[in-house]
Amino acid sequence: MPLLVKIALRNLLERRARSLAAGAIIGVGALVLVAGGAVIDASSRGIRQAFTASFTGDVFIAEKAGAPVSLLGLASEGGPEPAPYLSGYRRILAYARSRPETRAIAAQVTTYAGVNVYGNENREDALATVLFGIEPESYRKAFDNLTLVSGRYLRPGEEGILLSREEEEALRGELGVELRAGDRVSLAGLGRCAFCARDVTVRGIFAFRGLDPLEAASGGGLHIAYVDAATARALRWTVGPPSARDPWSFILVRLKNPADARRYIAGLNGWLATERIDARAGDWKEASGGFGLIADAMRIVFAAGILAVAAVALIVVMSALAMSVVERTAEIGTMRAIGAQRGFIRRMIMVETLAVSLVSGGIGAALGAALVGVLDLARIGVTGSLPRMLLAGPVFRPVVSASSVAWALAAVVVAALFAQIYPVSVALKVEPVRAIQAE
Amino acid sequence: MAIVRLDRVRKTYALGKTEVAALRGVTVDIQRGDFISIAGPSGSGKTTILNLIGCIDTPTEGTVEIDGSVTSGLGDREITRLRQRKLGFIFQAFNLVPVLNVRENVELPLLLGGERAGRSERGAWIDHLVAQVGLDGRAKHRPSELSGGERQRVAIARALVTRPLVVLADEPTANLDSRTAEGIIELMKRMNRELGTTFVFSTHDARVVALADHVISLEDGLVASEERRERSYAAAR
Numbered sequence: 157m158p159l160l161v162k163i164a165l166r167n168l169l170e171r172r173a174r175s176l177a178a179g180a181i182i183g184v185g186a187l188v189l190v191a192g193g194a195v196i197d198a199s200s201r202g203i204r205q206a207f208t209a210s211f212t213g214d215v216f217i218a219e220k221a222g223a224p225v226s227l228l229g230l231a232s233e234g235g236p237e238p239a240p241y242l243s244g245y246r247r248i249l250a251y252a253r254s255r256p257e258t259r260a261i262a263a264q265v266t267t268y269a270g271v272n273v274y275g276n277e278n279r280e281d282a283l284a285t286v287l288f289g290i291e292p293e294s295y296r297k298a299f300d301n302l303t304l305v306s307g308r309y310l311r312p313g314e315e316g317i318l319l320s321r322e323e324e325e326a327l328r329g330e331l332g333v334e335l336r337a338g339d340r341v342s343l344a345g346l347g348r349c350a351f352c353a354r355d356v357t358v359r360g361i362f363a364f365r366g367l368d369p370l371e372a373a374s375g376g377g378l379h380i381a382y383v384d385a386a387t388a389r390a391l392r393w394t395v396g397p398p399s400a401r402d403p404w405s406f407i408l409v410r411l412k413n414p415a416d417a418r419r420y421i422a423g424l425n426g427w428l429a430t431e432r433i434d435a436r437a438g439d440w441k442e443a444s445g446g447f448g449l450i451a452d453a454m455r456i457v458f459a460a461g462i463l464a465v466a467a468v469a470l471i472v473v474m475s476a477l478a479m480s481v482v483e484r485t486a487e488i489g490t491m492r493a494i495g496a497q498r499g500f501i502r503r504m505i506m507v508e509t510l511a512v513s514l515v516s517g518g519i520g521a522a523l524g525a526a527l528v529g530v531l532d533l534a535r536i537g538v539t540g541s542l543p544r545m546l547l548a549g550p551v552f553r554p555v556v557s558a559s560s561v562a563w564a565l566a567a568v569v570v571a572a573l574f575a576q577i578y579p580v581s582v583a584l585k586v587e588p589v590r591a592i593q594a595e
Numbered sequence: 596m597a598i599v600r601l602d603r604v605r606k607t608y609a610l611g612k613t614e615v616a617a618l619r620g621v622t623v624d625i626q627r628g629d630f631i632s633i634a635g636p637s638g639s640g641k642t643t644i645l646n647l648i649g650c651i652d653t654p655t656e657g658t659v660e661i662d663g664s665v666t667s668g669l670g671d672r673e674i675t676r677l678r679q680r681k682l683g684f685i686f687q688a689f690n691l692v693p694v695l696n697v698r699e700n701v702e703l704p705l706l707l708g709g710e711r712a713g714r715s716e717r718g719a720w721i722d723h724l725v726a727q728v729g730l731d732g733r734a735k736h737r738p739s740e741l742s743g744g745e746r747q748r749v750a751i752a753r754a755l756v757t758r759p760l761v762v763l764a765d766e767p768t769a770n771l772d773s774r775t776a777e778g779i780i781e782l783m784k785r786m787n788r789e790l791g792t793t794f795v796f797s798t799h800d801a802r803v804v805a806l807a808d809h810v811i812s813l814e815d816g817l818v819a820s821e822e823r824r825e826r827s828y829a830a831a832r
């Protein structure tokens with residue numbers, strides 16, 4: 157073993173308590189990084205999956221508008237408004253179909269309505285509902301997100317509505333009427349389309365198979381219902397481009413490999429620009445109206461926490477090492493006097509710091525991975541829609557990814573490299589004459 | 596031939612606003628094979644002169660020449676190399692590396708000089724030195740397991756391992772009882788005779804001074820007297 161490694165390691169052993177304390181801090185840091193990373197990973201994976209599989213697809217294409225557009229419409233001052241129709245719908249559709257990465261394509265037209273039991277004149281009883289106007293066949297291929305509690309799915313070409321179980325229960329609770337497949341409900345337009353009205357047949361009552369992000373976001377104040385596109389269009393104030401007989405607001409693309417989304421979106425936007433189509437492609441986060449930003453927010457909060465912990469750990473480790481350097485002033489001075497170059501002293505302290513950091517960081521990361529494994533095996537049940545979404549499903553199943561371990565270790569190494577700057581500079585300032593003076 | 600030469604060396608320390616003149620113009624020649632005691636009362640400049648010869652301090656005025664080269668122009672790297680190659684150090688407080696055992700402590704200066712470990716003739720040389728200082732049975736012991744006298748003997752072996760021109764020892768016996776102290780000086784003297792290594796040591800102890808071949812007496816930062824004695828074992832006894 158090289159001499160300086162020998163000296164460094166023995167010094168660490170000699171100052172066992174301090175080395176252990178410094179190591180424990182680094183180890184806990186690595187553990188938190190790995191375990192926290194796994195939870196965050198699971199969570200953002202869960203949120204992404206919940207959205208892309210249920211509503212947004214991997215790629216979301218909408219007409220450009222003056223305000224941010226999401227699946228729920230156009231953010232405007234007086235509340236959301238229906239998003240404009242796509243002017244280049246057919247060409248975009250053809251483009252998406254031609255791309256080999258595309259797995260499924262659905263089109264959607266969104267609007268809002270008050271849903272009321274047929275024949276009830278009291279508008280107060282209507283439940284505010286976001287209507288997703290779809291073409292049943294292609295939509296179901298793209299989003300297999302509904303479980304029918306009763307009735308059946310929409311059929312191509314027919315008018316009809318699928319109500320969520322929650323909405324049906326809410327109507328039943330208010331009006332005491334049980335809705336079944338075949339019953340009719342009346343839809344009243346909202347906002348600028350307040351005088352639009354339409355009656356439709358309930359074809360089925362559904363429950364979201366995965367999660368209901370809208371319920372999670374709005375606390376149950378808003379419902380989602382599926383209608384045929386013609387019904388949705390009839391409840392919109394805006395008209396489509398003259399060229400299109402059956403206009404759509406959105407095209408949603410699901411990819412064979414969701415990891416391709418970023419590249420796909422960039423390519424599509426380039427194509428839209430060269431074709432002078434006034435539309436824009438975005439990812440699921442845009443489609444979800446920023447709600448998906450929760451995942452990012454969590455990451456940022458987590459990263460900020462990590463930074464704070466890392467800063468504290470860094471200072472503690474740094475001062476612990478600086479302290480043992482100061483204690484060894486005479487020893488370092490002696491080494492310098494009998495012929496140690498500054499570089500030797502620097503390497504000696506570096507080896508010490510790195511040894512503590514890497515060993516304890518490694519142990520911490522391993523413990524973190526073990527902890528995640530235990531959490532995974534524990535199959536912790538999660539209740540509540542928002543927690544379920546944040547923890548990626550009804551059972552919490554965090555998984556340690558190689559990349560999060562690599563990140564944790566890289567963070568530890570970077571921290572160690574920072575932590576040693578100060579002790580090394582203290583050590584390098586020790587003059588040979590301190591061999592005598594320090595005693 | 597002088598292997599160390601101090602020429603009109605002055606050293607002043609700044610002490611707050613005042614200045615302390617530790618050496619006030621000292622000219623000394625040290626010959627190869629000398630066995631020199633620097634004597635003098637406390638504060639006379641003994642430590643200062645040894646630090647200047649050992650290149651761990653620099654003169655305010657005048658020059659220090661080691662083996663023909665003037666040290667004042669050298670950078671930290673060259674000075675360190677010079678110390679490693681040509682000088683050996685024995686300290687009052689022994690200053691062994693606590694985490695290294697006896698043999699490793701003796702080997703340390705060679706490794707600091709960039710020599711690779713494990714060459715057999717070098718191993719034999721280290722073993723020889725450890726045996727010479729009477730510690731062959733304790734080669735694997737840590738300094739904390741040794742007495743003061745034993746630690747100083749390790750230090751002597753460490754100082755000699757690079758076959759330096761000069762070994763410098765500032766009060767090497769001050770932390771030892773007088774019998775052990777004499778034993779240490781005698782060991783140094785024996786090594787001086789056997790290896791021809793020059794030794795320069797400082798001491799307060801008149802009995803230790805008596806063992807030297809050559810005594811430089813300092814007083815108030817100046818050389819007060821210089822005395823050379825007959826070089827013989829009889830005189831040393």
Ligand SMILES: Nc1ncnc2c1ncn2[C@@H]1O[C@H](COP(=O)(O)OP(=O)(O)OP(=O)(O)O)[C@@H](O)[C@H]1O
Nearest residue numbers: 608609610615617636637638639640641642643644
């Ligand atoms: N670092 C320093 N700063 C200020 N003054 C110093 C310093 N080192 C030594 N001196 C002064 O220089 C003078 C010579 O000191 P030096 O240590 O060389 O004496 P010494 O002969 O070794 O004394 P002692 O026998 O007590 O060890 C003393 O007056 C001392 O106070």
Ligand SMILES: [Mg+2]
Nearest residue numbers: 641642643765
């Ligand atoms: Mg002194």
